[in-house]
Amino acid sequence: KNQVEQSPQSLIILEGKNCTLQCNYTVSPFSNLRWYKQDTGRGPVSLTIMTFSENTKSNGRYTATLDADTKQSSLHITASQLSDSASYICVVSLHNQAGTALIFGKGTTLSVSS
């Protein structure tokens, strides 16, 4: 069964600290992995997209890693800011003869406090 599991479910950190969010997936055939940021009451916004051959991709203070062998990804946030408080969703794309489908994780809710 195609699934995306994220951990932790929620996280509270102090402003300025770093944190790492985890994503494990069992999706086949794998096409790419995406991380989205979803602010409360808003739609998700793409942070990174990584294909099978990419190990790491950065977007400002956000760095995503991908280990296609172990089917794990992480999102590292450096020097957190209050505006980083949001839900971070891991999304794995599969592509087969039927087309492309996105499998969403449930997200990790990050709260950054001052």
Next chain:
Amino acid sequence: EAGVAQSPRYKIIEKRQSVAFWCNPISGHATLYWYQQILGQGPKLLIQFQNNGVVDDSQLPKDRFSAERLKGVDSTLKIQPAKLEDSAVYLCASSLVLSELSEQYFGPGTRLTVT
């Protein structure tokens, strides 16, 4: 450039009533998606359009949900009759092309509460 527009932003209805949501994708985007996001979960794809044709509606509860994109631009999603479990945020997204690497741009969503 303008983003994906959705309306209304909030809707409260009683069970067994009908409701419709509207989505205007980013100009020029051929692919349009409707997602259902239940509180505490990730979005679930309901239906995907390529221009005015349906690409994937395998997870759309067709006995009560319907969607159309008649002119290949705006789209409406309808629920008739609504059930309590339909309470969720309904997200519309669009992408320029139908590709496995296409970036999807999401609208702000419509929060539906069924009482």
